[in-house]
Amino acid sequence: MQLDELMSLEQYSLPQREKQAILTERLRQLTLLHRDRCDPYRRILSALGQEPEEIDSLPEVPALPVGLFKSHTLRSIPEDQVFKVVTSSGTTGAAVSHVYLDAAAAQFQIHALAGVMTHWLGARRLPMLVIDARSTLRERNTVSARGAGIIGMATFGRDHLFAVDDDMRLDRDALAAWLKGHSDSPILIFGFTFMIWQHLVGALEPGEVDLQNAILIHSGGWKKLTDLAVAADEYKAELARVTGLRRVHNFYGMAEQIGTVFVECERGFLHAPNAADVVVRDPATWEVVADGEVGVAQTLSALPESYPGHSVLTEDFARVEAVDDCPCGRRGKTVSFLGRVPEADLRGCSDVQAREALAAA
Amino acid sequence: MIVRQLVPHVGDVDVADVLRGLRRARRRSVGPFDPSRIDFSDALSRAILHDPRSRPFPQMVAIGFWLRRASIQRLAGRFAALEQAGAVRVPRGLAFHVPPTNVDTVFLYSLMVSFLVGNRNVVRVSPNVASEHATRLCELLREVLAEERFAAFADELAIISYSHEAEPTAQISAESDVRLLWGGDESIDRLRAVAVRPGTHDLTFGDRFSFAVVRPDAVLHPEHDRPSLHTVAEELYNDAYWFDQLACSSPRLLVWVGSPEDVDRARRRLFGELSQVIVAKGYGLEPGASISKLNFLYGALIDRPVESVYRSGNELAVLGLSDLGDFDRTHPGAGLFFEARVDSLADLVEFVTRKDQTLTAHGFSYEELTAFARSLQGGGIDRIVAFGEALSFDSFWDGYDLLAELTRTVTVAQAA
Numbered sequence: 001m002q003l004d005e006l007m008s009l010e011q012y013s014l015p016q017r018e019k020q021a022i023l024t025e026r027l028r029q030l031t032l033l034h035r036d037r038c039d040p041y042r043r044i045l046s047a048l049g050q051e052p053e054e055i056d057s058l059p060e061v062p063a064l065p066v067g068l069f070k071s072h073t074l075r076s077i078p079e080d081q082v083f084k085v086v087t088s089s090g091t092t093g094a095a096v097s098h099v100y101l102d103a104a105a106a107q108f109q110i111h112a113l114a115g116v117m118t119h120w121l122g123a124r125r126l127p128m129l130v131i132d133a134r135s136t137l138r139e140r141n142t143v144s145a146r147g148a149g150i151i152g153m154a155t156f157g158r159d160h161l162f163a164v165d166d167d168m169r170l171d172r173d174a175l176a177a178w179l180k181g182h183s184d185s186p187i188l189i190f191g192f193t194f195m196i197w198q199h200l201v202g203a204l205e206p207g208e209v210d211l212q213n214a215i216l217i218h219s220g221g222w223k224k225l226t227d228l229a230v231a232a233d234e235y236k237a238e239l240a241r242v243t244g245l246r247r248v249h250n251f252y253g254m255a256e257q258i259g260t261v262f263v264e265c266e267r268g269f270l271h272a273p274n275a276a277d278v279v280v281r282d283p284a285t286w287e288v289v290a291d292g293e294v295g296v297a298q299t300l301s302a303l304p305e306s307y308p309g310h311s312v313l314t315e316d317f318a319r320v321e322a323v324d325d326c327p328c329g330r331r332g333k334t335v336s337f338l339g340r341v342p343e344a345d346l347r348g349c350s351d352v353q354a355r356e357a358l359a360a361a
Numbered sequence: 362m363i364v365r366q367l368v369p370h371v372g373d374v375d376v377a378d379v380l381r382g383l384r385r386a387r388r389r390s391v392g393p394f395d396p397s398r399i400d401f402s403d404a405l406s407r408a409i410l411h412d413p414r415s416r417p418f419p420q421m422v423a424i425g426f427w428l429r430r431a432s433i434q435r436l437a438g439r440f441a442a443l444e445q446a447g448a449v450r451v452p453r454g455l456a457f458h459v460p461p462t463n464v465d466t467v468f469l470y471s472l473m474v475s476f477l478v479g480n481r482n483v484v485r486v487s488p489n490v491a492s493e494h495a496t497r498l499c500e501l502l503r504e505v506l507a508e509e510r511f512a513a514f515a516d517e518l519a520i521i522s523y524s525h526e527a528e529p530t531a532q533i534s535a536e537s538d539v540r541l542l543w544g545g546d547e548s549i550d551r552l553r554a555v556a557v558r559p560g561t562h563d564l565t566f567g568d569r570f571s572f573a574v575v576r577p578d579a580v581l582h583p584e585h586d587r588p589s590l591h592t593v594a595e596e597l598y599n600d601a602y603w604f605d606q607l608a609c610s611s612p613r614l615l616v617w618v619g620s621p622e623d624v625d626r627a628r629r630r631l632f633g634e635l636s637q638v639i640v641a642k643g644y645g646l647e648p649g650a651s652i653s654k655l656n657f658l659y660g661a662l663i664d665r666p667v668e669s670v671y672r673s674g675n676e677l678a679v680l681g682l683s684d685l686g687d688f689d690r691t692h693p694g695a696g697l698f699f700e701a702r703v704d705s706l707a708d709l710v711e712f713v714t715r716k717d718q719t720l721t722a723h724g725f726s727y728e729e730l731t732a733f734a735r736s737l738q739g740g741g742i743d744r745i746v747a748f749g750e751a752l753s754f755d756s757f758w759d760g761y762d763l764l765a766e767l768t769r770t771v772t773v774a775q776a777a
Binding site: 047049064065071072283284296313343 | 645646647648649650651652653655656659660662663664667670674675695
């Protein structure tokens with residue numbers, strides 16, 4: 001099956017067995033393609049004795065650790081065909097990933113993301129509220145993940161309002177006026193998990209706005225919320241209490257695999273889209289763990305052709321919750337992402353240590 | 362400025378008061394290697410070695426042994442030899458120690474060498490990394506200092522804890538006669554920029570690199586009086602893994618000196634044995650460390666001339682390099698060895714830089730190693746030791762003779 005056929009299938013309709021067979025063949029081909037076109041990738045496969053011709057299942061697709069996209073340039077297209085470079089979000093000063101897209105790859109990602117989002121939002125564009133500042137977009141050439149996320153999602157809405165001003169404060173008047181203008185229609189709200197918490201839940205009085213008619217899509221990780229000891233169910237409960245918002249979908253995605261995001265269903269589980277899958281590994285042995293066990297997520301995506309990001313070992317803990325039998329009825333794997341693997345605390349006396357100590361200071 | 366004091370008492374303290382106390386202590390202070398100083402070291406040694414909590418940790422046992430009476434008396438003997446006729450060695454005065462954040466026993470070696478030659482000492486430890494061992498050692502120091510017979514020493518030793526505030530460092534530096542600055546090159550540069558008196562003597566222990574040389578014969582055919590393969594692997598384990606291979610003196614590169622055929626057989630045996638030792642010792646990495654190591658390893662496969670990869674779990678990765686030209690000394694720690702082969706030790710002369718500290722050697726004669734050290738013409742390497750000795754603290758460190766550096770010479774003319 002070709003990729004466009006895979007993309008044209010109804011989202012979440014493929015039983016895992018079928019899906020695995022299709023993805024395995026596609027990822028085997030991608031592995032061969034990147035080996036041909038990306039010299040660093042070829043060096044890695046060759047040094048590790050990997051034989052992509054023999055790939056026979058998804059876990060056999062060699063995975064690059066995600067940190068490698070931060071430290072090295074990994075491209076499978078000539079430099080002059082780079083159309084866009086997407087960078088990951090990172091804390092200030094930390095290295096960020098660089099993901100190189102040609103025009104076709106950029107188009108493809110939009111198409112793939114649409115294939116996922118229309119499933120949850122419907123084909124009709126909804127009035128869209130962005131819980132962020134317009135200034136977040138103001139960067140050229142390179143696009144930060146937060147900016148890229150907003151731009152990517154913006155295509156699924158209309159009459160956009162950026163509800164946060166450039167001083168990072170909720171613009172209540174603009175929000176109230178905008179909501180009034182769209183009181184007859186369902187609306188789409190998009191923002192980063194923490195921004196939503198801070199600027200909707202945190203800034204509004206209960207009942208100040210009525211968002212019963214809204215669908216919220218949020219992403220960006222729980223790190224800051226974990227620091228505040230806010231759990232997923234409390235997050236949702238507070239949203240409902242303060243704004244009446246009940247349709248809430250978290251998603252997991254990364255700069256290295258834009259387009260194939262994992263979206264949370266009504267039951268609170270994240271679903272792998274048709275063009276992606278996840279394998280969970282034991283970090284002590286890197287063997288695949290049994291479903292239901294926690295390990296480190298390796299994410300696989302059928303999309304990346306311009307850079308070898310089709311199989312990535314993430315730095316996130318995850319657990320496969322169900323295969324083909326989520327109570328919501330969607331097929332494939334459902335998964336919970338359980339947060340970032342904590343940074344290691346090694347001993348020693350090198351500058352690396354000094355830098356870490358300084359960073360902690 | 363108010364900082365946290367850990368030794369001799371726990372509590373908040375003004376740096377100015379700490380310095381005032383240390384100034385006052387000079388008048389009562391006894392000389393280098395005074396029997397009471399040796400008694401104190403021995404008492405601390407006993408406290409560490411008798412503590413059941415030290416036993417599982419070889420680095421705690423190692424420092425306990427280093428501090429015991431017999432060992433310190435050897436040091437006293439060497440000190441006496443330094444005092445030539447007509448020259449008297451006296452303490453420098455106030456020593457300021459800034460030990461590395463994470464090699465958690467170094468602060469005590471630094472402190473005790475200086476204490477034994479009669480200096481008064483203030484040690485700054487970082488509050489960011491709460492090391493179990495460092496905390497424990499401070500606790501034991503407090504206990505021993507609380508003994509009546511050592512009461513005077515409580516005025517000579519202060520361990521304080523503060524973050525990266527500039528003020529206490531400046532205050533202490535302004536009064537220091539000698540500073541022992543350990544850590545990464547960047548932190549040392551920052552510390553050296555702090556003003557000191559013209560006569561202040563700085564000893565810097567920066568970021569270093571260390572490697573091992575092995576003759577394959579010594580692995581393949583250990584003679585009856587030489588250590589067995591298992592012992593060699595265990596010693597390599599101790600050298601490399603006690604501090605997650607991040608101690609400056611831990612070997613990170615292993616160079617074989619011999620023919621390709623011998624090396625090929627020997628490396629498989631040595632690293633095979635090492636991987637078994639690692640399992641037997643129960644050494645394991647946190648997931649975060651395994652992931653950083655993977656990032657480094659994959660990067661090395663791209664950037665370096667890697668011709669072979671041997672991996673055993675997360676804990677051992679050996680990257681065979683086809684040559685050592687432009688060798689990049691960055692290293693992630695946590696059980697990663699670069700590996701290379703040369704025909705003779707002489708082939709390494711070009712390779713060695715001033716950054717190289719400890720050469721851990723197996724299968725070479727004293728004469729060969731001495732000749733090699735001379736052939737470097739000062740180009741690098743501060744110590745050459747046997748396997749198993751890489752981490753052994755010595756009063757010679759980073760090319761300094763600490764007994765000499767921590768004291769001053771007073772020459773006295775023969776009576777006219």
